[in-house]
Amino acid sequence: MISSLDWQALWLTVKLALLTTAILLVIGLPSAWWLARYQGRFKAFIEALIALPLVLPPTVLGFYLLMAFSPNNWLGNTWQSLTGQSLAFSFSGILLGSVIYSLPFVLQPLHSGFSQLGLKYSQAAAGLGMPARQRFFHLLLPLMKPSIISAATLGFAHTLGEFGLVLMIGGNLPGETQVLSIALYNHVEALDYQQAHSLAAVLIVFSVLALTVLYRFNRSFRLGSV
Amino acid sequence: MFYKRIFIFIGLLFCLSAKAVEPVKLKVAVASNFHWVLAELSDDFQQKTGIELSLSSGASGILYGQIRQGAPFDVFLSADETLPVLLVNQELAVSSSLSTYALGRLVLWQPNRDVSPREHWYNSLESLSEQDRIAIANPRFAPYGQAAQTALKPLANYDQITDKLVKAANVNQAFQFVDTGHAQLGFVPLSLLKRASVKFSQQVSRYQGYWLLPQSAHQAIEQKAVVVKRSKKQAAGQVLIDYLLSPEVQGKLAQMGYSPVKLAE
Structure with missing residues (x-):
């Protein structure tokens, strides 16, 4: 039915999704906070840049990453001397790719969360003498929890x-x-439809479970916070 | 008045589209490695037979699955022999139409390398560094990958080489891995390198550093074609297959990196 290779693939996928989400939250929170307050002339342009991975087909994105990180040019060379491996064919490579690919899915909810929150809480706290760092960690983050959870859910999924x-x-x-x-694609290509079906079933059941848990967590928070 | 104009406009559109339907149009499902060849031949084919070709390319396994599910293709040009035979066995294809239209040739490619004799190339596989990678189409389903694996198996250090293999989804991707420098060597179809030297003629030397594996080194890569049974244009489909088997076209195929098929079967 499901081979050990397939289980390995499942674990690898979960690891990739978790790490990608974690990295995106760390990058995304401060930059979304900054972007929500930024009112300069490049705002729309920056927002467009962030949305770009939505437009580009993933295979196209992958192809240009392959070109960009070719060991024949400086970017690929630098990457190779920093990480000791080529971007292609390595876990760190697909992790970097995933971070770019899932970026809008994490950043958009965070950005709109911060925008809706507005400046009022932050200004009030500042007026009471709360330093910026503390405002971010003790005021904004707790208020942003629903947005953070939906950002994490979307990025993970x-x-x-x-x-x-x-x-x-x-x-x-x-x-x-x-x-x-x-792994699923390989099964289909090799006409092992039965294995492909089993694996697809595992993926669907796992995703529904994971998403249910996340959404439930999100809802109970909202009810509890009132 | 306004609506009248719209009706006239729509009527005109119908007239135009009715005119465009006139020539017989054949829907061909073609394996990605042969797509560019067929695209180059299609004008000549239309001139000779009056049949127009509409090409859909993809991985053979995917096209096979689509035909099984009733995709409206008339002819299937596969990259292998298994899938067309499977279609015939399932009575989804016309068995008399089943024929080998091209023999694929496998090369070991290293960009910018001088063409060298056999020993030299196998040596180069033995002296790879830790970091080096060899690109190959996935032998689990790609015929060119299976042929490459057969050719590698007799080597003394086969196990070490297997660790260096990077399995691409298809031959085009194996080519990309080498072309972008992520893999140092790759097993690719000769036809792909011929195509690349035409497309990127400024750096033609890049695509001439290959070793053509002798056909005895691996099983024959027979690309088979078949007419789909559900098609209402079976006769036209057979015309296309006969055209591909004609000595003139087989001669052209030889220049594009395939071995001509021996017709006396």
Whole structure:
């Protein structure tokens, strides 16, 4: 039915989705906070840049990452000397790809969360003498919790289903870059439809469970916070 | 008045589209490695037969699945022999139409390398560094990948080489991995390198550093074609297959990196 290779692929996918979400939250929170308050002339342009991975097909994104990080040019060279591996065919490579690919899904909810929150709480706290760092950690973050949870949920779910990008830069290495969607694709290509069906069923059941837990967590928070 | 104009306009559109339907249009499902070849031949084919080709390319396995599910293709040009035979066995394809239209040739490619004899290339596989990677189409389903694996198996250090293999989804991707420098060597179809030297003629030397594996080194890569049974244009489909098997076209295929098919079967 489901081979050990497939379980390995499932674990790898979950690991990739969790790490991607974690990295995006760390990057996303401060930059969304900054962007929500920024009113300069480049605001629309920056927002467009952030939304760009929504427009580009993942395979196209993957292809240009492959070009950009080619060991024949400086970017690929720098990457290789920093990480000791090529961007393609490595877990860190698909992790970087996923961070770019899922960026809008995490940043958009955070950005709109901060925008809706407005400046009033922050200004009130500042008026009472609360330093900026404390305002961010003790006031804004707790208020932002629902947005953070939906950002994390979207980023996680989106990365779980990632396919095109990993297909382009992954190289299909079991335990390193062979995520669930790739394993599934391989089964279909090899006409092992039965294995493909089992694996798809696992993916769907797991996703529904994970998302249910997350949404439930989100709702109970909202009720509890009133 | 306004509506009248719109009706006239729509009527005109119908007239135009009715005119465009006139020539017989054949829907061809073609394996990605042969797509550019067929695209180059399609004008000549239309001139000779009056049949227009509409090409859909993709991985053979995917196209096979689509035909099984009733996709409206008339002819299937696969990259292998298994899938067309499967379609015939399932009575989804016309068995008399089943024929090998091209023999694929496998090369080991290293950009910018001088063409060298056999020993030299196998040596280069033995002296790879820790970091080096060899790109190959996934042998689990890609015929060119299976052929490459067969060619590698007799090597003494086969196990070490397997650790360096990067399995691409198809031959085009194996090519990209080498072309972008992520892999140092790659097993790709000769036809792809021929295509690349035409497309990127400024850096033609890049695509001439290959070793053509002798056909005895691996099983034959027979690309088979078949007419889909559900098609209402079976006769036109057979015309396309006969055209591909004609000596003239087989001669052209030889220039595009395929071995001509021996017709006396």
